Amino acid sequence: MRTYGRGISRRLWGQPAGRAGLLLAALLSLMAVGGGALRDAAPDRMNLAEKLQPPSRRHPLGTDQFGRDQLARILDGSRRSVGAAVIVMAGVLIAGLTAGIAAGLVGGWGEAAAMRGVDVMLAIPSLALALAISGLLGPGYANLLLALTLSNWAWYARLARSYVLLARLRPDVIAARMAGIGWLRTAAGHIVPGVAVRLAIVATLDLGTIIIGFASLSFLGLGVQPPDAEWGAMLAESRLYFSTAPWLLIAPAGAIFLSVVAANLIGNGLREADE
Amino acid sequence: MNPVPRILARMIEMSVTLLGASVLIWALLPLAPGDPALRTLQAMGNDSPRAAEVKALREQFGLDRPLPLQYLAWLGRALRGDLSHSWQSGKPVGAELARRLPATALLAVVTLFLSIALSIAAALISAAFYRRWPDRVLRAFTQLAASLPGFLLGLLLLQFVVLRFGIGRIVSAGSIEDVWLPALCLSAGRAAEWGQLLRAGLLDALQARYSLVAAARGATPWRILLRYALPNAMPPFLAAIGRGIGLLLGGVAVIEAVFSWPGLGSLAVSAIAARDLPVIQGYVILATLSYVAAGLLADLASEMLDPRLRAREA
Numbered sequence A: 001m002r003t004y005g006r007g008i009s010r011r012l013w014g015q016p017a018g019r020a021g022l023l024l025a026a027l028l029s030l031m032a033v034g035g036g037a038l039r040d041a042a043p044d045r046m047n048l049a050e051k052l053q054p055p056s057r058r059h060p061l062g063t064d065q066f067g068r069d070q071l072a073r074i075l076d077g078s079r080r081s082v083g084a085a086v087i088v089m090a091g092v093l094i095a096g097l098t099a100g101i102a103a104g105l106v107g108g109w110g111e112a113a114a115m116r117g118v119d120v121m122l123a124i125p126s127l128a129l130a131l132a133i134s135g136l137l138g139p140g141y142a143n144l145l146l147a148l149t150l151s152n153w154a155w156y157a158r159l160a161r162s163y164v165l166l167a168r169l170r171p172d173v174i175a176a177r178m179a180g181i182g183w184l185r186t187a188a189g190h191i192v193p194g195v196a197v198r199l200a201i202v203a204t205l206d207l208g209t210i211i212i213g214f215a216s217l218s219f220l221g222l223g224v225q226p227p228d229a230e231w232g233a234m235l236a237e238s239r240l241y242f243s244t245a246p247w248l249l250i251a252p253a254g255a256i257f258l259s260v261v262a263a264n265l266i267g268n269g270l271r272e273a274d275e
Numbered sequence B: 001m002n003p004v005p006r007i008l009a010r011m012i013e014m015s016v017t018l019l020g021a022s023v024l025i026w027a028l029l030p031l032a033p034g035d036p037a038l039r040t041l042q043a044m045g046n047d048s049p050r051a052a053e054v055k056a057l058r059e060q061f062g063l064d065r066p067l068p069l070q071y072l073a074w075l076g077r078a079l080r081g082d083l084s085h086s087w088q089s090g091k092p093v094g095a096e097l098a099r100r101l102p103a104t105a106l107l108a109v110v111t112l113f114l115s116i117a118l119s120i121a122a123a124l125i126s127a128a129f130y131r132r133w134p135d136r137v138l139r140a141f142t143q144l145a146a147s148l149p150g151f152l153l154g155l156l157l158l159q160f161v162v163l164r165f166g167i168g169r170i171v172s173a174g175s176i177e178d179v180w181l182p183a184l185c186l187s188a189g190r191a192a193e194w195g196q197l198l199r200a201g202l203l204d205a206l207q208a209r210y211s212l213v214a215a216a217r218g219a220t221p222w223r224i225l226l227r228y229a230l231p232n233a234m235p236p237f238l239a240a241i242g243r244g245i246g247l248l249l250g251g252v253a254v255i256e257a258v259f260s261w262p263g264l265g266s267l268a269v270s271a272i273a274a275r276d277l278p279v280i281q282g283y284v285i286l287a288t289l290s291y292v293a294a295g296l297l298a299d300l301a302s303e304m305l306d307p308r309l310r311a312r313e314a
Helices: A002-014 A016-038 A070-106 A108-123 A126-137 A141-167 A171-178 A183-219 A231-241 A247-274 B003-031 B036-043 B051-061 B067-079 B093-128 B133-147 B150-165 B180-207 B209-216 B221-259 B264-273 B277-305 B307-313
Strands: none
Touching: A002 A016, A002 A247, A016 A070, A016 A247, A070 A108, A070 A141, A070 A183, A070 A231, A070 A247, A108 A141, A108 B003, A108 B277, A126 A141, A126 A183, A126 B003, A126 B221, A126 B264, A126 B277, A141 A183, A171 A183, A183 A231, A183 A247, A183 B150, A183 B221, A231 A247, A231 B150, A247 B133, A247 B150, B003 B067, B003 B277, B036 B051, B093 B133, B093 B180, B093 B221, B093 B264, B093 B277, B133 B180, B150 B180, B150 B221, B180 B209, B180 B221, B209 B221, B221 B264, B221 B277, B264 B277
16 A cells, blocks of 8 residues: 555656646645745834835835735745644544544444434534534634634535445455454555555645635734734735725735635645546 | 435434534533523623622523533534524624524635535546646646635735735625625635546546447547536535535634634634634534535435446345
8 A cells, every 4th residue: 555655655746747847835834834944024023114115126025014024924934824724624634534544443233323414424514513613712822723623524424434344355465364363464464555545636626615604704803913924914914995995905815815726736736646 | 214214314323423512512511611590690791700600590591400401402402593692792602603594605606616616627627638737727726726725815916916806805895796705715625626536537437438439430539528428427526515515614713713704714713713612613513514515415416426336235
């Protein structure tokens, strides 16, 4: 299964769309990891004397209504915006894998009950569920990440379980069992790795949707709170100034758009590489 | 198995799932911070109610009873349409939702028609001109639309179309003249997704043997596309539309907030800001009901269109 994963990533890199997506994603990750160091202007430092300035040599992306350097805020915000996609994806993968694999291996009543629970979660539209959980927990970055994870993991649990059921019929799994290897070791050695790779591929296809969901809810004010910078929150904060300072709209919108493009390019590439 | 018992079985299964979902949705209230009785009294204008008043209302709401009984009482009231009172305005939640429903229904219907029309037109043109320039241009547009979140499209349209050219209005009245821009924002992503799906289905169908037979019998390419390929490519497309309709109510919140559209989504967003759990609860109930109902309808529609689905189970 490790070779399967490696083969897929090589084929992904071999396609123009997949390669462009990977490069774009690498660029965004680099921004998220090292962005703060690139620009020494503090992202939260206000300077009302320089408010709402158009892009210039001093402020390549202009300044906002508090005179904060927009480029510094975009770079600083990338940590939270890109980080959110990574964290939510990891969260739904871990929760989905754990629940789905446990259900698939346990079988019987436990499995039936767990899958009924998953059905119930899936009956509530995920964005409405995320809104409800946000309303319950209150706004905040960690709360929004939790809300998105809780509202999206059920689908992955169902998929993981169906992959486990398929894997149990595979010759290597049956052979391992017949060789007298216990269930837990068989699962750890033969079932879980393959299911994890397949599920990770599905999650990557969904990455664009996750980024859009996070950006939307963040724009509604449910995520990062002022003065912290984050792309969706920046849009919400400067909304009233778009007509006089359109750069406040274009820079964060462009950043969000590029991250969705990167995710979709990788997703499309993966879909083709997987076939 | 003939269709009536099967539909009945699906509906029973659906009711069980909905019952489970109702427990989750109900749980929002006991999990919420603050005392519902106190919040209700405050919403009704009684800023510092006496302990006796709070206690009386707690008893009236049944909040002193065990949680399972509270759930049953809540469910009974909810089934009769009584969704308790908003913690913000003190008005009944059912009435608030009913007041906001028409605007959202208008938006959803226009969005639906726009998305279906755009996706079918794009898919037909793409399939007819496969790998020629109309197909390439449409695919590029599709990729763009699939990567641009609806609320960003909305903000850009407001900024560069409404303000620059004076087309449309910034604050909508929820009327038919204002519906086009928000509907377009909601449609773009959906039309892109559905169009891709239908295009793939049409291309598959054009490869099938019945298309070859039709061509051999002298059918024109457009006739093959419309008469033979389109119906065969319909079922997965319809299923996607079914899911899409259901998700629409959950997804309108952001677009309604961008366009100040006076619908359920804006209501939910303002309720979340105020942590007004009964209103949020009402919104989630409506979103869930429409999602489940749309899924059922889509299943039935694809069965009617595709006799093979019926035959397989018979």
